[in-house]
Amino acid sequence: MTARGRLLDAGRTLLMGVLNVTPDSFSDGGRFFDEHAARSQAARMLAEGAEIIDVGGESTRPGARPTPVEEELRRVAPVVEWLRSQTPAVISIDTRKAAVAEECLRLGARIVNDVTGLEDPAMLDVARRHGAACIAMHMRGTPETMGTLAAYDDVAGEVKAYLAARVAALRAAGIEDVAIDPGLGFAKTAEHNFTLLRRLPELAALGVPVVIGASRKRFLGTLADMGPMENRRDGTVAAITAAVLGGARIIRAHDVAEARRAIAVAEAVLRA
Ligand code: HH2
Numbered sequence: 001m002t003a004r005g006r007l008l009d010a011g012r013t014l015l016m017g018v019l020n021v022t023p024d025s026f027s028d029g030g031r032f033f034d035e036h037a038a039r040s041q042a043a044r045m046l047a048e049g050a051e052i053i054d055v056g057g058e059s060t061r062p063g064a065r066p067t068p069v070e071e072e073l074r075r076v077a078p079v080v081e082w083l084r085s086q087t088p089a090v091i092s093i094d095t096r097k098a099a100v101a102e103e104c105l106r107l108g109a110r111i112v113n114d115v116t117g118l119e120d121p122a123m124l125d126v127a128r129r130h131g132a133a134c135i136a137m138h139m140r141g142t143p144e145t146m147g148t149l150a151a152y153d154d155v156a157g158e159v160k161a162y163l164a165a166r167v168a169a170l171r172a173a174g175i176e177d178v179a180i181d182p183g184l185g186f187a188k189t190a191e192h193n194f195t196l197l198r199r200l201p202e203l204a205a206l207g208v209p210v211v212i213g214a215s216r217k218r219f220l221g222t223l224a225d226m227g228p229m230e231n232r233r234d235g236t237v238a239a240i241t242a243a244v245l246g247g248a249r250i251i252r253a254h255d256v257a258e259a260r261r262a263i264a265v266a267e268a269v270l271r272a
Pocket of ligand 1 (some may be wrong): 020058059060115117137181183184212213214241
């Protein structure tokens, strides 16, 4: 908990480690699918400086098919329980399903990270009842359809307007601890993602912490030799640096040690 009593507004950059308990996530699919592997990855991310662990049981990679509620819960619930009982991590649940969020909040998660912007009224209700902090992300359509929906007149302006409306909806629902995320890679071309990074200060001007998840994403693969996933680590570090310089306050990353160093450099520049 921070000085202001808000999990998502620390007055400094927070690092959120990604823990995908899925067989098919785009960058680490299957690697942490079994519970023991997930535990050791979580322990490693905490040792490397993650303050929040974002647990996800459904891949949202482009083209991914939905995961049934029972299956998603079977994947994430034991991991949330273990994190809660064995580590000091602040636990975030990355889900678009109210029933999954509800069970994970009951088990000790404190943040709901919803790639559908908490548009489902049931999700808003669950978050409010549990006093959860919430991350509202922008996307269009669903992971299955978003690839065809990446058309904007003014991507930064439209994403900003959407997120401003979501902040108002969350506040109206009684949720105070709110962060926003432009959703890099979700219904966006590579150029859209770079435009959003360049115009991040406009999003930050909404006065709500901005989350950025650039880690290992496909848009980086359009540059230099970052096509293969294993070549995207350095590019991720560069994107994180750009994000923090642009005003991002929460960085969602798979490679925590590298992200921590990038944040340290960017924050030093901002302070100088
Ligand atoms: N990106 C992914 C998933 N959840 N949440 C937020 N707030 N911001 C993001 O950019 C974001 C997110 C996709 O990345 P990953 O979890 O690595 O892959 P997958 O969805 O395939 O599990």
